[in-house]
Amino acid sequence: MTVAFKKIPLYFVAILLLVFTGYPFLYMISTALKDQSGFFEKPFSLFSSFKLENFTAVFEMGLTRYFLNSLLVSTVAVLAVMLIASLASYPLSRMKFKFNRILFLLFISGMMLPIHATLIPIFKLSESMGVYDTLLALLGPYIAFSLPISIFILTQFMQEIPKSLEEAAKIDGCTHFGIFWRVVLPMLTPALMTVLIYNFIHLWNEFIFALVLISSPESMTLPLGLQDFKGEFSVNVPGLMAALTLASLPILVVYLFSQEKVVKGLAGGSVKE
Amino acid sequence: METQLARAKTVSKSTSKLSSKTLKNVLTISLFIAPALIVYIVYVLYPIVSTFIYSLYDWDGSSAGTFVGLHNYLNLLGDSIFWTSLTNNTWVVLTSVFVQIPLGLIMALMLFAPIKGIRFFSSVYFFPFLMSTVAIGLLWVFMYDPINGVINKFINLFGFENIAWLSEANTALIAVLIVVVWQFAPFYMILFKAAIVGIPEELYEAANIDGANALRKFFHITLPLLMPTIVSSSILAIVGSLKAFDIFYVMTGGGPNHGTELLGTYMFKQAFINFNMGYASAIAFVMFFIALVVTILILIMDFYRKKKGAY
Numbered sequence: 001m002t003v004a005f006k007k008i009p010l011y012f013v014a015i016l017l018l019v020f021t022g023y024p025f026l027y028m029i030s031t032a033l034k035d036q037s038g039f040f041e042k043p044f045s046l047f048s049s050f051k052l053e054n055f056t057a058v059f060e061m062g063l064t065r066y067f068l069n070s071l072l073v074s075t076v077a078v079l080a081v082m083l084i085a086s087l088a089s090y091p092l093s094r095m096k097f098k099f100n101r102i103l104f105l106l107f108i109s110g111m112m113l114p115i116h117a118t119l120i121p122i123f124k125l126s127e128s129m130g131v132y133d134t135l136l137a138l139l140g141p142y143i144a145f146s147l148p149i150s151i152f153i154l155t156q157f158m159q160e161i162p163k164s165l166e167e168a169a170k171i172d173g174c175t176h177f178g179i180f181w182r183v184v185l186p187m188l189t190p191a192l193m194t195v196l197i198y199n200f201i202h203l204w205n206e207f208i209f210a211l212v213l214i215s216s217p218e219s220m221t222l223p224l225g226l227q228d229f230k231g232e233f234s235v236n237v238p239g240l241m242a243a244l245t246l247a248s249l250p251i252l253v254v255y256l257f258s259q260e261k262v263v264k265g266l267a268g269g270s271v272k273e
Numbered sequence: 274m275e276t277q278l279a280r281a282k283t284v285s286k287s288t289s290k291l292s293s294k295t296l297k298n299v300l301t302i303s304l305f306i307a308p309a310l311i312v313y314i315v316y317v318l319y320p321i322v323s324t325f326i327y328s329l330y331d332w333d334g335s336s337a338g339t340f341v342g343l344h345n346y347l348n349l350l351g352d353s354i355f356w357t358s359l360t361n362n363t364w365v366v367l368t369s370v371f372v373q374i375p376l377g378l379i380m381a382l383m384l385f386a387p388i389k390g391i392r393f394f395s396s397v398y399f400f401p402f403l404m405s406t407v408a409i410g411l412l413w414v415f416m417y418d419p420i421n422g423v424i425n426k427f428i429n430l431f432g433f434e435n436i437a438w439l440s441e442a443n444t445a446l447i448a449v450l451i452v453v454v455w456q457f458a459p460f461y462m463i464l465f466k467a468a469i470v471g472i473p474e475e476l477y478e479a480a481n482i483d484g485a486n487a488l489r490k491f492f493h494i495t496l497p498l499l500m501p502t503i504v505s506s507s508i509l510a511i512v513g514s515l516k517a518f519d520i521f522y523v524m525t526g527g528g529p530n531h532g533t534e535l536l537g538t539y540m541f542k543q544a545f546i547n548f549n550m551g552y553a554s555a556i557a558f559v560m561f562f563i564a565l566v567v568t569i570l571i572l573i574m575d576f577y578r579k580k581k582g583a584y
Contacts, residue, residue: 010386014394017380023395027411027423043421064344088309091302103306110317112568114516116540117561118320120327120334120550125320144316147309176301205405209517212545223407227523230411237415244408249401259396260449267463 032242039123039238062217065244066225071223074203077142081199082192086144090180092151092160094166105219110148115208116147123212138215138221140163142206146199153198157191158184186211197265201251222247321561327554334550345555355556358534359444365517365535368450369457369510374503377461378456382495384466395466402459410523413452414439428542439525442532449524449533456520457513461506468502469495508571515564 030046031039038049090106091097118141126137166179174182210224220228224249233240255262328345331337349355384395401409416423417438425435438448472495480490518537521527527534527542536556544553 007388009384010388013379014383014386014388014390018382018394019396020455021401024412025400027416031415044423044426084308084312088306091305094426095298095302097298097302100566103310106318107313108308109568110313112512113317113321114519114537114557114560114564116457116516116537116557117564118317119326119540119557120544120554121320121323121400122316123545124323124334125315140312140316147313150453151309173289176305180305201403205407206540207405207407211522211541221404224406225405226411229302230523232416235292237421240411244412247408248404252400255399256396260397262403263399263463266460267467268356 002227028180028241028248029245031238034238036236036238053194055246057239057242058246061229061243063225063243066212066220067247069135069220070204070222073138073142074200077139077146077203078196078199080139081146081150082195083196085147086188087155087180088147089151089154089158090176090184093136093155094163094184095176099179101129104151107151108148108189110237111152113148115145115267119208119212121132126213132213133215135221138206138209141209142203142212146203150195153194154188154191157188160266161187174271193261194265197262201262201266204251230234274291322562324554327551328558330551330554332551332554333548334544335401335548338551341551345552346559347536349555349559354531354534354539357531357535358536358539361533362449362515362517362535364446365453365514366511368454369514370507372450373454373458374461374510376458377506378499378503380438380458380462381465381469382491384462386468397464399459401456404456406456406519407523409452409456410520413455414524417448433474440529442529445525445529445532449521452520452524453517457510461510462503464506468499468581472498511567512564515560515567 004129008123026046030048031043031145032054033043033052034048035051036167038051088107092100092107122141123132125140126132129137131137161184166174166183169179205223206221207223207227209225210221214220214224217225217228228245229240229243233243300575327338329340329342330338331341331344355535380398384391384398390447404412415421417425419425419437419440422438424438428436436444438444476494476498477490479492485493512566516537517535517540520534522538522541525533531539536559538558540553540556543556
């Protein structure tokens with residue numbers, strides 16, 4: 001009895017935090033399911049109606065396009081990062097050479113860098129390359145700014161693969177590329193998974209490069225498209241909430257199905273097993 | 274004589290073999306690193322240098338600029354909006370370190386509390402960190418709505434009048450900072466959770482034998498052992514706060530009357546709305562410089578900490 005009594009404050013704090021973190025989601029989904037008059041009558045009631053018209057309206061307004069753009073650019077950028085970051089991490093973590101330490105620091109110091117310090121030159125570059133306002137304009141900066149964390153995660157992981165394995169491969173006459181492809185890369189899977197999840201979620205949500213490098217709706221990514229919806233939906237709150245719900249859904253679903261992987265991935269190698 | 278010659282031959286042969294081997298090694302290393310390095314130079318290193326050069330010009334972005342030396346930086350020193358932005362950035366840093374991180378720690382501790390439904394609690398606690406910043410910003414803009422907003426409804430319960438949270442100078446910054454805390458506390462929760470898992474159970478068992486209560490255990494075991502995580506979290510929070518942009522841009526655009534202006538939003542406006550690209554570059558370079566100084570300070574601190582053998 002006293003033990004149960006002692007736990008009441010704990011439950012109180014736990015539920016307080018639950019409301020703080022979870023309520024905005026309930027509010028968003030429940031508002032998305034109301035029509036406009038329903039919203040004005042009862043703006044605060046939770047799940048008082050279940051109308052799906054907002055969701056169809058949002059699709060008609062081009063959400064699918066933004067969705068596919070985001071999917072395309074995030075996927076291509078993440079795959080490219082996984083390849084070139086693991087290539088670079090191999091000599092950085094497993095070979096001795098003169099500028100190793102400096103190169104490594106140069107790469108990972110990018111994590112501290114404010115993107116703003118590169119915005120204007122990258123904007124000018126996209127114009128002179130003729131890719132401004134296309135998804136191609138986003139690829140370069142997306143890959144480049146995902147490199148620091150990816151190289152950091154991959155080098156840390158590679159250092160722990162025993163050297164004896166590659167020495168055996170070397171005796172068998174394997175070149176460095178052979179060792180990389182056949183010995184190191186297959187063992188990297190968990191680290192590559194972290195790199196994939198971390199970068200995919202960050203790029204899926206990326207805003208500032210898209211804001212600067214994209215202007216026409218055909219090339220907009222999801223965050224930019226949502227920002228654009230704000231103007232169109234300034235009086236239609238349920239409509240906007242439907243768009244927000246749909247935009248947040250994919251990542252939430254992935255999270256619910258593989259929580260541990262997503263959490264570990266988002267902690268970006270700062271959490272070790 | 275002949276043996277000498279033979280020896281010289283083998284020596285030269287072995288050195289040439291050695292240098293061809295190192296040459297091959299250099300080539301291999303370069304090939305491995307080249308793709309990453311080229312992308313990194315084009316989109317990160319060259320732009321930083323370029324930003325500095327732009328910052329020395331009075332330039333609208335399209336026509337040829339005029340060289341003005343350090344004039345943009347001098348103007349910056351006398352620009353009150355620049356100082357407001359810097360102050361607001363400092364507020365973001367302070368909130369991150371002194372509100373976000375402690376809240377993250379409390380959330381992590383709750384995950385180890387002896388109560389039911391922990392799995393459910395921990396899943397929901399993490400939700401905010403998964404949502405895109407733009408979506409979060411838009412959602413909260415409507416939650417802060419002066420008339421139909423749920424936040425006002427909530428404070429009405431306690432007898433307070435409606436507040437126009439985001440359009441009043443003295444509430445806008447706090448309102449946005451609450452959202453920043455909401456978004457990032459779960460991230461620190463994860464870092465602390467992992468650190469708490471790593472604390473050996475025996476320490477608590479020993480403390481139990483000594484009859485220590487929960488509070489003593491927290492202050493004498495948990496907190497000291499979490500110090501490295503608190504330090505690294507603070508570093509992440511400081512660096513992240515200097516870069517803050519998205520949520521402020523979406524929620525207030527830096528308004529009302531620059532009340533929530535950050536270096537990031539101010540730079541963006543100067544560059545892409547007013548087309549003062551030279552001036553904007555100066556702001557951007559100051560942001561880079563601050564990040565650089567913070568990084569160097571962290572590296573120095575880290576160096577001395579390692580030297581002392583702590584952690």
